[in-house]
Amino acid sequence: AQSVTQPDARVTVSEGASLQLRCKYSSSGTPYLFWYVQYPRQGLQLLLKYYSGDPVVQGVNGFEAEFSKSNSSFHLRKASVHWSDSAVYFCVLRVVSGSFNKLTFGAGTRLAVCP
């Protein structure tokens, strides 16, 4: 079975501080991993994706994520957060089933950035 676990439901950081949001996955096949962000009352926007190659992938707005096969993890990082980064962040696993592009979502981590 495929699954995604985001162990932190809520994270609060001060503006300018560094950030790490944790994600653990379980996949029987090759994992394709994504981070999406959901701003208040908006749809989901893609931050970054990992298919293969360099385990550190760069995304938009200074975000990056590191894939670790040995730890089954795909943690999201940012060196210095801004108040506008306050949102819900979803770690997502893509499972290839025939020709179907099925996504498995984590429960999300709500990030609050305090001034």
Added chain:
Amino acid sequence: EAAVTQSPRSKVAVTGGKVTLSCHQTNNHDYMYWYRQDTGHGLRLIHYSYVADSTEKGDIPDGYKASRPSQENFSLILELASLSQTAVYFCASSGHQDTQYFGPGTRLLVL
């Protein structure tokens, strides 16, 4: 950039009534999806489609129907709305084995 629109953006429905949620994409994508999001949870797949005039069941299809009359349009139909179907509904589209692009969501309240 990919463009997926949904209508209405919010709706209040009565229990037992019929609700239709609409989705339109201009990306020329073959695949379209309907998800629901409950407070504090990730998205769960209701129905999807990979070609016009054909739909497939996702993980939680009970109580929902879907319709794909054209490549651009994908509807989600609640024939008999129930309280438990209060949620935010997201539509998405993608190419084959490609990144999914999401619409802004429809907030449905069933009373």
